[in-house]
Amino acid sequence: MDYPFKREPEPGKKFTVCEGVDWIRMPLPFALDHVNCWLLGEPGLQVLIDTGVNDQSTQEHWHTLFNDIGQWPKDLLVTHFHPDHMGLAGWIGEKISGELLGSAIEINTARTLHGIESEAYEHTYQQWYSSNGLPQSTCDTVRSNGNTYKGKVFPPPVQSKWRFLADGKCVELAGRNYRVIVGRGHSPDMIMLYREDDHVLIAADQVLPRITPNVSVMPRLSDNNPLQSFLHTLTKLEALPDDTLVLPSHGQPFKGLKPRLAFLKTHHELRLDEIWQACKSPCSAHDLFPVLFSRKLDAQQTSFALGETLAHLHYLEQQGRVQRLEQASITRFKSIAT
Secondary structure, rough: OOOOOOOOOOOOOOOEEOOEEEEEEEOOOOOOOOEEEEEOOOOOOOOEEEOOOOOOOHHHHHHHHHHHHHOOOOOEEEEOOHHHHHHHHHHHHHOOOOOOOEOOOHHHHHHHHHHHHHHHHHHHHHHHHHOOOOHHHHHHHHHOOOOOOOOOOOOOHHHHHEOOOOOOOOEEEEOEHHHHHHEEEOOEEEEEEEEOHHHHHHHEOOOOOOOOOEEEOOOOOOOOOHHHHHHHHHHHOOOOOOOOOEEEEEOOEEEEOHHHHHHOOOOOOHHHHHHHHHHOOEEEEEEOOOOOOOOOOHHHHHHHHHHHHHHHHHHHHHHEEEEOOOOOOEEEEEOOOO
8 A cells, every 4th residue: 555645744734745736634522532524615516525523623723724715605515314424513613604415315314413412321321231241330431421412413404404425426616527336334324525636535534544344233224234335335445446546534635445355345244244253152242352452442442343343243144154142131142153
């Protein structure tokens, strides 16, 4: 893999990565400490892609950047509903003069999650943790967290304010043409953008250069086999040219898309085999954490870890390689001999 740029932009600053695309790196209050946003075009026609989370620091960085430019972007495109991408869509949407662009599924998901009362949100996660074997102390902690999504996301704009984009369609953004490629697995209907004329892919969280995107079964999301959806999207991306410049949402821009896609597929194949081997005796998802994760997990990472483990188990189940068992109110999985 080739990394064309040897440095990252400072928060609130922009750095040109190719014609008509500036890179903006916003800080995050998580273990994954940044998100990449992209600014397309020239002032007056600019399109901002993604926003960072809803906090004072990120708002101040956007104010600094657009004060330096002299105006806010014309349009805003949000790739998917996660807080580091959607977090300030409502806030920035109040300041732009043009369109809000995104996926209908992603925007509806954001609005649904944001509107859930804290008690119902806590109850869903507590039940999810408990039924998958997490200790009672962890389940109890969830009861004090409230609606963690709402805490990171400014109220999303109402559905009628959005123009929705569809897979395979071409869209003009800041005077250039892009093809929409929908990515699934990490998120239900994530927007990626491919610029055919110079082979630039704005990849969102589908392909990251140094870490593997989280692929999770999650409460309130309808995809029961997200790993299959994720791997299908990777196969779709294999059709792009070898010299594609990939602009990911985390990490540095890079070239070497096909080797990275191959690595991600192999990574998940190995994980699936490790889990299948571990389930010779019935295991809950929590029992399998040591198989997949060697580091200590914080509250956010515990949720991701559970979702990721279930994604692999559901994939194996639908392949007929494990069977689901309900034992004493806990879901466990056992390998089936092949």
